[in-house]
Amino acid sequence: MSRVRSLVRYHSMGAIFAVLALLLLVFILVPVVKTVFSSSPGTLWDTLLDESVYLSILLTVLAGLLATVIGLVMGVPLAYLLARRQFRGKRVLEALIDVPIVIPHSAAGIALLFVFGRQFLLGKLFGHVGITFLDSLAGVVIAMMFVSLPFLIDSSKDAFKAVDVRMEKVARTLGASPWQTFFRVSLPLARKGIFSGSVMMWARAMSEFGAVLILAYHVPFFGDWAVVAPVLVNDRYAAYGLDYALPVASLVILVSLVIFVALRYIALKGEKE
Amino acid sequence: MIKVSNLSVKLGDFSLQDVNLDVESGQYFIVLGPTGAGKTVLLETIAGLHPVVNGTVSVEGRDITHLQPERRALGIVYQDHVLFPHLSVWENVAFGLKSARCPKQDIRAKIEKVAQLVNIDHLLQRKPHGLSGGERQRVSLARALVTEPKVLLLDEPLSALDPEAREKMQRQLADIHRRLNVTIIHVTHDFEEALSLGDRVAVMNRGGVVQVGTPDDIMRRPNSEFVAGFALSRNLFRGEVVGSEDNVVVNVGGARITAQTASRGTVHVSIRPEDIFISRESVRSTAGDCLRGTITDVVGKGSVIYVVVDVPPQFTCLVSRQSFGELGLKTGMDVYITIRTSAVHVF
Numbered sequence: 001m002s003r004v005r006s007l008v009r010y011h012s013m014g015a016i017f018a019v020l021a022l023l024l025l026v027f028i029l030v031p032v033v034k035t036v037f038s039s040s041p042g043t044l045w046d047t048l049l050d051e052s053v054y055l056s057i058l059l060t061v062l063a064g065l066l067a068t069v070i071g072l073v074m075g076v077p078l079a080y081l082l083a084r085r086q087f088r089g090k091r092v093l094e095a096l097i098d099v100p101i102v103i104p105h106s107a108a109g110i111a112l113l114f115v116f117g118r119q120f121l122l123g124k125l126f127g128h129v130g131i132t133f134l135d136s137l138a139g140v141v142i143a144m145m146f147v148s149l150p151f152l153i154d155s156s157k158d159a160f161k162a163v164d165v166r167m168e169k170v171a172r173t174l175g176a177s178p179w180q181t182f183f184r185v186s187l188p189l190a191r192k193g194i195f196s197g198s199v200m201m202w203a204r205a206m207s208e209f210g211a212v213l214i215l216a217y218h219v220p221f222f223g224d225w226a227v228v229a230p231v232l233v234n235d236r237y238a239a240y241g242l243d244y245a246l247p248v249a250s251l252v253i254l255v256s257l258v259i260f261v262a263l264r265y266i267a268l269k270g271e272k273e
Numbered sequence: 274m275i276k277v278s279n280l281s282v283k284l285g286d287f288s289l290q291d292v293n294l295d296v297e298s299g300q301y302f303i304v305l306g307p308t309g310a311g312k313t314v315l316l317e318t319i320a321g322l323h324p325v326v327n328g329t330v331s332v333e334g335r336d337i338t339h340l341q342p343e344r345r346a347l348g349i350v351y352q353d354h355v356l357f358p359h360l361s362v363w364e365n366v367a368f369g370l371k372s373a374r375c376p377k378q379d380i381r382a383k384i385e386k387v388a389q390l391v392n393i394d395h396l397l398q399r400k401p402h403g404l405s406g407g408e409r410q411r412v413s414l415a416r417a418l419v420t421e422p423k424v425l426l427l428d429e430p431l432s433a434l435d436p437e438a439r440e441k442m443q444r445q446l447a448d449i450h451r452r453l454n455v456t457i458i459h460v461t462h463d464f465e466e467a468l469s470l471g472d473r474v475a476v477m478n479r480g481g482v483v484q485v486g487t488p489d490d491i492m493r494r495p496n497s498e499f500v501a502g503f504a505l506s507r508n509l510f511r512g513e514v515v516g517s518e519d520n521v522v523v524n525v526g527g528a529r530i531t532a533q534t535a536s537r538g539t540v541h542v543s544i545r546p547e548d549i550f551i552s553r554e555s556v557r558s559t560a561g562d563c564l565r566g567t568i569t570d571v572v573g574k575g576s577v578i579y580v581v582v583d584v585p586p587q588f589t590c591l592v593s594r595q596s597f598g599e600l601g602l603k604t605g606m607d608v609y610i611t612i613r614t615s616a617v618h619v620f
């Protein structure tokens with residue numbers, strides 16, 4: 001009798017969890033799917049041919065990619081140090097790195113403006129070498145980088161932590177220098193985590209709205225002016241209403257999904273090998 | 274050959290204090306001690322992987338205390354092999370040669386030679402994850418040997434293996450040592466490993482070396498209770514195999530004990546104290562030997578009592594307090610001890 005009861009209890013939990021999970025999946029999927037299918041393929045195609053739309057998508061993808069590459073070059077060494085070294089204040093540093101995730105992104109934009117604006121410290125410094133951040137591609141890139149870097153660093157840090165320190169020790173005794181050890185052992189062994197962190201960073205960068213809006217609302221791009229995709233969706237909605245925003249939104253979602261799914265596929269394929 | 278003088282290392286809460294070792298060229302040197310004694314830290318410090326607080330490490334007369342690990346030419350093999358999972362067996366073994374910018378044709382020749390030596394030629398194209406424990410350990414050994422290290426450092430190389438693979442690997446280590454005449458420092462917590470492989474043994478406890486000597490010294494003349502506990506609690510004897518059937522008789526200091534072993538000549542015998550049965554009367558058994566002796570010592574330890582019976586040699590037996598009382602055992606009494614053949618371990 002008690003066995004039956006425990007069986008019921010066990011299965012009732014599974015059933016309730018399944019219902020809750022299903023509700024959540026519906027919540028995530030329905031808006032996305034509905035938006036994507038709200039416009040006919042013809043409308044989507046026409047929207048894509050609109051110069052401001054394709055320039056916007058190109059700008060978003062490119063700036064996101066640049067942000068991720070810079071993040072890789074500078075963030076991976078930081079992640080490695082955080083994974084391997086013990087030092088005073090490490091926990092504070094780790095918390096600081098996640099700050100961009102918790103602050104409102106419009107506020108992040110203001111903060112960046114305050115440092116990278118023409119009359120401020122870093123803004124002046126870069127100004128000397130001809131880089132300005134206000135309403136420029138560089139501005140889009142740093143705004144994207146600021147808000148998306150934690151994803152890359154955290155994921156890379158975990159990946160390095162998962163590499164047995166003794167792998168590196170063995171490599172050293174086998175005659176490899178610290179640099180060789182990093183590039184031949186640590187980095188290859190952490191590559192999956194770094195790759196998936198990069199994908200997350202890129203995706204997050206491309207979807208950034210608030211910080212980009214404040215720092216670089218519209219930027220000169222291929223001889224024209226362009227705004228990033230999230231800003232374009234907002235502009236169309238604010239100026240012309242839902243009917244005009246919808247095809248752009250569908251298109252942006254589609255592009256993001258295609259990139260994301262493709263990268264996930266590559267990552268999973270790499271895992272199997 | 275390799276000399277460690279007054280070495281002190283501090284690693285978080287753990288420290289090595291004032292370690293002195295002198296290992297001669299071609300020696301098979303064992304560092305023996307319980308978990309947490311600092312054996313691995315000592316080995317890694319010799320390899321250059323921990324900063325030294327005090328003291329020196331020198332190889333062939335040259336002070337290498339502060340030399341980078343990649344310049345020391347010392348090979349290390351860890352307990353759980355630590356092969357590079359993203360590289361094939363071939364690439365694992367080639368790792369050290371590529372670091373040394375060895376020419377391609379030499380790499381091939383050297384790998385083929387070492388692969389034959391440790392019997393992994395058939396595995397070279399495989400990835401590490403599909404290999405058995407013994408195979409991985411041989412690859413790990415080949416990876417270290419191929420760079421022709423001045424000293425081979427082995428960190429519990431047999432501990433992660435199942436008994437069969439361990440015995441094989443143990444023979445292989447002895448064989449490699451003999452054929453290459455390479456100096457080996459081998460860290461272990463297993464006394465039997467130390468006895469059967471070591472030319473010299475250093476016993477470590479709590480970050481320090483407590484005794485250095487030949488295996489025989491450690492076994493017969495322990496200089497402290499700690500070493501004695503490590504060595505004597507297990508009825509360890511050196512003996513001579515007499516007879517040549519499957520069930521052979523080992524002559525242990527006058528007493529003849531039946532054992533099952535393929536070993537011949539001089540061997541070590543160990544019998545756990547709890548496997549020796551004491552009685553007042555002689556016991557007739559086909560499963561073991563019954564020997565007569567005199568109780569020379571009785572040591573109580575909680576609910577169990579160690580009774581030392583001199584046959585000779587002296588056997589330590591473990592009895593419960595209850596049967597100790599029932600048998601009315603006391604020092605000076607003549608008793609019989611029965612040793613089951615299956616409980617006699619020859620190595």
